[in-house]
Amino acid sequence: MLDRLRRRVAPGAVPLNRSFANWAAVADPSVVQICHPEWRGVRASTYAFGDVVVETTDLTDAARPLAAELIEAGAATVVVQAWVPGTEALLHAASAAGLATRMVFHSSMPQHGADHHEGEAVTRAFDLADDGVIGRVGFVKDGLAEAFEAMGHHAWYLANRVPRLPPFEREDLGDGLDVGVFQHPYWRKNVTTQLSAVAILGGTAHIMAKPDVGYLSLPIVEYGELAHDRFIGLQASVDLNLVVSLSECYPMSPMESYAAGVPALVSRTSALFASDPELYALTTVGEADNPTAVAAAARALFDHRDEAVERAATWLAAADDDAAERWATFVDPD
Secondary structure, eight states: OGGGGOOOOOSSOOOOEESSSOGGGOSOOSEEEEEOTTOHHHHHHHHHHOSEEEEOSOOTTTHHHHHHHHHHHTOOEEEEESOOTTHHHHHHHHHHTTOEEEEEEOOOHHHHHHSHHHHHHHHHHHHHHHTTSOSEEEESSTTHHHHHHHTTOOOEEOOOOOOOOOOOOOOOOOSSOEEEEOSOOOGGGOHHHHHHHHHHHTOEEEESSOOSOTTOOSOEEEOOSOOHHHHHHHHTTSSEEEEOOSSOSSOHHHHHHHHTTOOEEEESSSSTTTTSHHHHHHHEESOTTOHHHHHHHHHHHHHTHHHHHHHHHHHHHHHHHHHHHHHHHHHOOO
């Protein structure tokens, strides 16, 4: 069943794209992260944690040579971010080579129930942990670690770190209210509801991809998938971003939006801003599947956008310190 997570790739060796020129240029090679280049949220989260990154669409054939390469480079810990195809092969090879192994999941329990392969990957990771192949299993969704501990599995909570934005350029989108809804039209991303809320607001929606819903009649600009710097620039160019998902873990794009000075409305499905009740009330909406509720919350946030951006910056700085401490403990090989 886990083969469902395998993407179609061309025959032959799958490339390993590194975040560094060569190992000699790496100041601290002790922790190496692995992620999939096409899983955009996971990829952004991986880079935000700060340690060096190797990107690949499939680890199967690279497992043994990569484990040997990491040992030679002086790595002590390897972290796989989400279940990249071939993850199990790498974890076995890395463990056998003496590396400390870590697995991080970016999925929520609604996903585990709706998308069977997501839950199966977590189950398999705990099996490998019981067998000593994986040293620690972490989750960026708050509440999951506690639930798994109650079910007899040892689990760690890891909040995402605040992303460092690449250089970007803002775009002139013209007059009127411009609202970003830059999620894929996948069931839990709730894009149709959010676009309906933009219609209520009387704005123009700037989107990645339009849902296949014929009744959506409002100004929409569709961009497709963008390079990261262009995406960040576009997020920074609108007046407001909507990230009102039906299920979320610890979303990266709202943090990117606030870092660029643009407020982002989110659903009450993550720990983002939750420890500041006033900021949480201002930046979130509870009834995520009601376009009227989303529009009302968006309007209130927009009316207090300067306050929201300022308070969010303070909150994110403190949250990032906490996330960094959690990460350092999690990846420690001892």
